[in-house]
Amino acid sequence: MSAPLIEVRQLVKRFDEGEAAVTVLKGLDLSIGTHEMVALLGPSGSGKSTLLTILGTLMQPTSGSYRMLGLELAGAKDRALTEFRNSHIGFVFQFHHLLPDFTALENVVFPAAARRGREAAADRARGAELLDRVGLADRMHFPATKLSGGQKQRVAIARALMNQPELVLADEPTGNLDRESASYVMDLITEINREEATSFLISTHDETIAGRCKRQIRMVDGQVQTG
Amino acid sequence: MSYGLKIAWRYLTANRAQTALLVLGVAVGVFVFVFMSALIGGLAVFLIDRTVGSVAHISIAPSERNPYSLYGEVPSVLMATQASNEQRPQIRGATAIVPMLRAMPMVTVVAEEVTGNGFLVKGEALEPVNVTGMEPDQISAIANLARGLVAGSTELNLSTILVGRGLANNLGLGVGQTVRIRSDRGNEANMTVGGIFALGIASLDDRAAYVSIRAAKVLFDLPEGISRIEIKLADLQQAPQVARQIAASTGLDATPWTEANQQLLDGLTAQRRSGDLIKGFALVTIVIGVASALLLSTYRRRSEIGIMRAMGASRRFVVLVFVAQGALIGILGGVIGAGLGYLALSPFPLPELASAGGFPIDIRQGAYDSAILLTTLGAILASIWPARSAARVDPVTVIGQ
Ligand SMILES: Nc1ncnc2c1ncn2[C@@H]1O[C@H](COP(=O)(O)OP(=O)(O)O)[C@@H](O)[C@H]1O
Numbered sequence: 053m054s055a056p057l058i059e060v061r062q063l064v065k066r067f068d069e070g071e072a073a074v075t076v077l078k079g080l081d082l083s084i085g086t087h088e089m090v091a092l093l094g095p096s097g098s099g100k101s102t103l104l105t106i107l108g109t110l111m112q113p114t115s116g117s118y119r120m121l122g123l124e125l126a127g128a129k130d131r132a133l134t135e136f137r138n139s140h141i142g143f144v145f146q147f148h149h150l151l152p153d154f155t156a157l158e159n160v161v162f163p164a165a166a167r168r169g170r171e172a173a174a175d176r177a178r179g180a181e182l183l184d185r186v187g188l189a190d191r192m193h194f195p196a197t198k199l200s201g202g203q204k205q206r207v208a209i210a211r212a213l214m215n216q217p218e219l220v221l222a223d224e225p226t227g228n229l230d231r232e233s234a235s236y237v238m239d240l241i242t243e244i245n246r247e248e249a250t251s252f253l254i255s256t257h258d259e260t261i262a263g264r265c266k267r268q269i270r271m272v273d274g275q276v277q278t279g
Numbered sequence: 280m281s282y283g284l285k286i287a288w289r290y291l292t293a294n295r296a297q298t299a300l301l302v303l304g305v306a307v308g309v310f311v312f313v314f315m316s317a318l319i320g321g322l323a324v325f326l327i328d329r330t331v332g333s334v335a336h337i338s339i340a341p342s343e344r345n346p347y348s349l350y351g352e353v354p355s356v357l358m359a360t361q362a363s364n365e366q367r368p369q370i371r372g373a374t375a376i377v378p379m380l381r382a383m384p385m386v387t388v389v390a391e392e393v394t395g396n397g398f399l400v401k402g403e404a405l406e407p408v409n410v411t412g413m414e415p416d417q418i419s420a421i422a423n424l425a426r427g428l429v430a431g432s433t434e435l436n437l438s439t440i441l442v443g444r445g446l447a448n449n450l451g452l453g454v455g456q457t458v459r460i461r462s463d464r465g466n467e468a469n470m471t472v473g474g475i476f477a478l479g480i481a482s483l484d485d486r487a488a489y490v491s492i493r494a495a496k497v498l499f500d501l502p503e504g505i506s507r508i509e510i511k512l513a514d515l516q517q518a519p520q521v522a523r524q525i526a527a528s529t530g531l532d533a534t535p536w537t538e539a540n541q542q543l544l545d546g547l548t549a550q551r552r553s554g555d556l557i558k559g560f561a562l563v564t565i566v567i568g569v570a571s572a573l574l575l576s577t578y579r580r581r582s583e584i585g586i587m588r589a590m591g592a593s594r595r596f597v598v599l600v601f602v603a604q605g606a607l608i609g610i611l612g613g614v615i616g617a618g619l620g621y622l623a624l625s626p627f628p629l630p631e632l633a634s635a636g637g638f639p640i641d642i643r644q645g646a647y648d649s650a651i652l653l654t655t656l657g658a659i660l661a662s663i664w665p666a667r668s669a670a671r672v673d674p675v676t677v678i679g680q
């Protein structure tokens with residue numbers, strides 16, 4: 053196996069809330085390769101979101117090393133991380149988190165437009181293609197607020213893919229959906245993972261969802277166990 | 280269109296009622312700004328017109344030939360000099376000077392005058408009078424006698440005289456009547472009252488009389504020279520500079536109107552300052568209004584800002600979105616406020632045409648461009664704090680929920 057996409061060594065995350073300090077990640081090691089689809093299992097409060105937030109460069113670890121694409125990201129500057137995140141990492145959150153005053157297409161194009169400072173025609177074309185791919189070609193110009201929960205989550209997946217990231221982090225992406233929508237979203241992710249060079253790390257406490265991923269890892273006592 | 284501007288516009292239009300109120304608030308501030316500018320400017324035009332309308336902008340007189348001390352000013356020594364009275368002060372060679380003055384760019388009127396003092400005698404009544412002799416075709420060029428005429432006409436021949444209303448009343452004079460004039464040189468002549476004027480300035484209405492320059496030359500024994508040259512300019516604010524220029528090139532005394540009206544100018548300056556203060560308050564109100572509205576908006580949109588940051592939008596981009604909102608509000612409010620100001624001012628006549636009881640407000644001096652510019656700058660300034668606070672939103676705190 054070639055150099056992994058991400059490589060985490062001895063990752064520690066401690067929250068200092070006055071007297072009550074909690075150490076959520078306790079020297080965690082993790083590698084994920086390209087083209088992988090990994091489920092991150094663990095009960096609520098086990099630290100799944102914390103890990104994804106650090107991997108998404110939205111939060112700094114207390115200590116340890118986090119390399120992605122050969123770059124050390126732990127301790128890097130906000131400006132560099134923002135650019136890195138924009139080009140290489142996509143997010144799908146439990147709550148879709150679409151921009152409410154924008155249409156479905158505008159939401160999908162946002163990551164590219166924010167980088168370029170304008171909405172390029174080529175980006176709009178890719179956005180439309182992605183929306184078509186998640187089955188929302190006819191909802192392109194709908195305001196985000198007028199979509200159903202499942203549709204919003206599909207728009208969020210299209211948005212996460214906009215800048216062709218190497219890694220998509222999905223934090224309980226089906227947590228808020230009914231069984232049918234959840235299944236549809238997982239089908240989509242599986243299909244995209246098969247067709248594109250994008251790795252997925254999907255946190256969930258649902259074994260069925262986890263079962264659809266090729267690899268499962270578990271949060272246990274601030275560390276991950278494979279299998 | 281820049282993407283940041285697009286988002287800014289989207290945010291403003293997403294909440295139409297609130298944005299409309301905010302823009303209206305800014306527009307009211309701009310309206311006050313424009314109205315104050317026009318009022319202060321109009322008052323100045325009105326007061327200057329009333330004061331300077333009947334006098335020359337620059338008065339040129341022969342320079343004084345008083346002896347001066349060869350020792351200069353010595354503080355401990357009291358020195359007396361006797362004014363020269365050997366010669367009558369007069370301008371000689373006016374025929375050479377006048378064409379040169381006429382050729383100066385700012386100068387619109389050049390009037391040669393012979394002036395002197397004397398008495399008007401009617402029966403037993405006797406009144407002191409300041410006589411000005413002018414070319415008949417320039418009679419209304421300095422003081423607008425034609426506009427101030429209350430009886431008769433302003434036409435002058437060798438034996439007609441125009442007198443002020445106060446003077447006419449004191450002597451019981453009417454148009455067509457004969458009056459005897461006695462100059463301080465001891466010359467006398469009988470003249471016919473051709474017209475009576477009222478300029479609204481007591482010193483002129485009660486004391487002044489106008490005759491033709493040729494009649495004045497005879498009355499005051501000035502066959503060759505003239506007493507003074509009076510000048511009007513296209514822009515009366517230029518009077519001090521032009522006067523200096525004239526003094527330098529002719530060697531004569533050139534006195535601008537500002538010298539005799541320093542109090543008026545001081546008053547106008549004070550008035551302008553208080554106007555600026557009010558305008559400053561209007562701007563401060565605009566800045567506070569925009570800042571608080573945008574700050575509120577950054578709190579309401581915290582989670583969206585967090586999402587944008589998570590999607591890789593830079594802090595600069597977030598700042599741009601909010602500063603652009605400030606700029607758009609400033610431009611919109613500025614243009615609307617200035618437009619409303621212009622509309623509100625348009626029914627008022629220009630201050631120089633305003634009747635005595637009228638409201639002297641000058642639509643030309645609304646300072647529309649600086650109102651819009653300052654408002655836009657103020658609104659941009661006001662948006663910087665909210666924009667920076669927006670850029671500091673931590674995505675983690677808003678995504679978790
Ligand atoms: N910002 C924070 N400050 C303090 N404690 C936190 C913070 N974020 C998460 N935690 C704590 O970390 C633990 C793990 O949380 P989380 O990563 O959200 O778990 P999961 O996503 O697996 O439910 C929880 O006990 C939570 O209270």
Ligand SMILES: [Mg+2]
Binds near residue numbers: 100
């Ligand atoms: Mg979680």
